[in-house]
Amino acid sequence: MTIDTFKARAAQWDNPNKIARTQKFLQEMWLHVKPSSHWKAFEIGTGTGLVGLQVEPLVDKLILEDTSEAMLEVLKNKLSSNSKVEILHGELFDYQKADIDFVFSAMAFHHLPDVEKALQHIARITKPGALVAIGDLVTEDGSFHRFEPIPYCGFDTTSLSNQFVQAGFEVKLVKVYNVISRNVDEKRTDYEQFILIAKRL
Secondary structure: OOOOOOOHHHOOOHHHHHHHHHOOOOHHHHHHHOOOOOOOOEEOOOOOOOOOOHHHHOOOOEEEEEEOOOOOOOOOOOOOOOOOOEEEOOOHHOOOOOOOEEEEEEEEEHHOOHHHHHHOOOOOOEEEEEEEEEEEEOOOOOOOOOOOOOOOEEEOOHHHHHHHHHHHHHHHHEEEEEEEEEEEEEEEEEEEEEEEEEEEE
């Protein structure tokens, strides 16, 4: 049985800092992605739906995926009775249909066990011409998640772009759009956040 590492944090997840960061990601994403009311969209690592629920009104169908049952319980309490959201409790790899027009993810890619395999799977479930928007951390020294072991301490954006190309995507944009500042061990540390936009060939 997989341990839900977010169980203790889910109820307090939607704090002002995370909400503000969500808005910055969405603002940047919508500068480069023009959503269609016909799209079927998929969010990787939706958490409590801070990003996904703001995408919902702009698309036809939306799948929100997360491995944390506790986070998804918080999300379910936000859904309206006529919601067009389908919740997927599990891994990205559990989705097998090849019908997605838009994949997005904010601050979840560094939790994926194997990004190369994830990108190959995203290529399998998306239609030709589909867009992917990823927001995450530029490579950091490990202090951002210093109390929590994670697969990736951010990403070198050049290497990640090359992985997208190898998986069958054209990278349209890579840009640092935000900086998170934290006091770590009595020292001010800045963590850059990037957005990457890619198109499925």
